[in-house]
Amino acid sequence: MTAAASSYAALPADLRTDRSTIVSLWVSNLGHPERRQDKFDWFYLRNPAGTPHVLLAHSPAEQGVPIGVIGLGTRHMRLAGQPIHAGLLADFGVVAEHRTLYPAMLLQTSLRDQFLPQLGLIFGFPNSKSEPVVKRLGYAVAGPMVRYVRVLRSANYLPARLPHVVRHTLGRTADWWRHTLRRTQYAHDFSGVFAQWMDQPDVRFDALWRAQGGQALLIGVRDCRYLAWRFEQKPWKKFRFLTMNSRTNGLIAYAATEVIGPVMHIRDLLCHPGHPDSLGLLLDTLFRDAHSDGRTSVSFELLGPAPMQQSLLRLGMVARGQRNVMFTAAGPNADAIRLTPWYITSADEDY
Template sequence: MTAAPSSYAALPADLQTDRSIIVSLWVTNLGHPERRQDKYDWFYLRNPAGLPQVLLAHSPAENGTAVGVIGLATRQMRLAGQTLNAGLLADFGVTAEHRTLYPAMLLQTSLRDRFLPQCGLIYGFPNPKSEPVVKRLGYKVAGRMVRYVRVLRSANYLPAQIPHLVRRAVGRTADWWRHTLRRTWYAHDFRGRRAQWMDQPDARFDALWAAQKDPALLIGVRDRSYLAWRFEPKPWRKFRFLTLSAQNDGLIGYAVCEVVGKVLHVRDLLCHPGHPDSLNLLFDTLFRDAYVDGRSSVSFEFLGPADIQSKLHQLGMLARDARNVFCTMTPEQAQALEQAQWYLTSADEDY
């Protein structure tokens, strides 16, 4: 039987002594048991921005078993040249027998009230089932994380009822019109540019990050240290960096990529503001290399400035679906943050 609401309590966890409890709750509620120990070591103990905060929901009160968990990771961001230590909601779950509204609300309310004054901004990517909870707590939609897709092999997406040989011929014709002919019409100038694939970021990434000076942009830190940590290789995940360099200006853009099945996913992307053609050159290279490697499409999730969205459309990337990004902020930060233009990719999430 579910405990009465008054018997629940949300209490801070100790990352050392409560490790097994936290991991067990993750396994029960979030799945992928083979990855949870690694997630704990990587995301909770080695975060370069500092140790995350974790709350556990207990029932009844302090002497009861932990039945829910929520994390808040520090995400260093920048706006108008000032550093902001934002909080990223992570790893939220309540065991099935306690999955009423009250324990979930208690965890979210306690986390917001305890830590929002310290960081000024909390944001997250709740699943549709969790959205009602965060809305009731006053979280607002910061924007829509849009998934853009460029199909590389049209035959794979034609109706299965079409005979294979016909589907293949039609697909090849469509691909020629969409890719080869388009590259002829909209050829970009690669002179003086060098594209290279890398397994890890190097010192040039710090200079590219330092060049990001748009005062209206709210953007998470993307220096070498953060990227090396965030895209650390895992047994079940492998990332590669496509870099674009100019002879006189060093690194002018990168894309962090992960292949899942037949799809090449762009997990993060950053371009030099002084080289407006760098985004086009990066994606042209991605399309070419992904096609040669046998990929069926290129995908990129992004919330950001309208000019970048427009360039993605011009590159033939179509918006397929979107999900909400929610945030809450202190009154002191509200004016600046509400006027800011967010820049978010998968690099700003917790997985």
């Protein structure tokens, strides 16, 4: 049995004194106990955008034990070139015996009412169970975050009932024809550019970020400081950057990558708007290197403008599923936020 709705209260947490309570709620509700302490230090204590906020749901009321938690990080963004601050929903969970609609709604409502007026935008990546809750609170779908996949070794995706030799022969033949056909149709000129793998970003990434200028996008800041925190300084993950460099114009594109088993995941990607071929140059190189490294496929999740989606398909990637990015907006920028194309990758998530 759960307590009556009136006996619940959502109160601000103190990150110093409530640390053990917050981490305990994460462990019991969100899993991955081995990395929860690291997540607290990385996201809540070392976040370059500022200290996130945490609310705890108590039952019974203010003096009761914490039974739920929700976090809100700050994300520095650009709306058509103008700086704005947004809130990023994070680490939402309620203990099993209180997992009814009211405690979840209380946490979400309290967080929205307290922080939306000062931020103007809150967004997040709710799972299928949480999405109905945030929709009831007035959140809308910003768009689908589509997972694009480029198969590098077709044999791994052919029916297992085929003999091993047949599968690998057919797979190699399909890979060769697909690669040759795409190269014939969409050849790229690599003269004057070179690729480089890096473990951490440098000052060239700041120049690439500044080059984004006043593009008609809603996009999170991707300067060197943010990328170093998001990727290099994340303690339980290992990332590498593939960079594409012009001998005369510096860094023109990068992809932040993570390898999990046979798949290379692109966690973030940014191209110079003045170099329209940079995406093709970058992905051609990445596909080649991933194949040479024994990977079976490359995956990339993106909510982005239509021209970039079309470019990914033209470069041989295929849409394989999607999930919604949800948001609520208020204030003078609300209409522009709704109408402007979003650019969101895994780099904008809290995990």
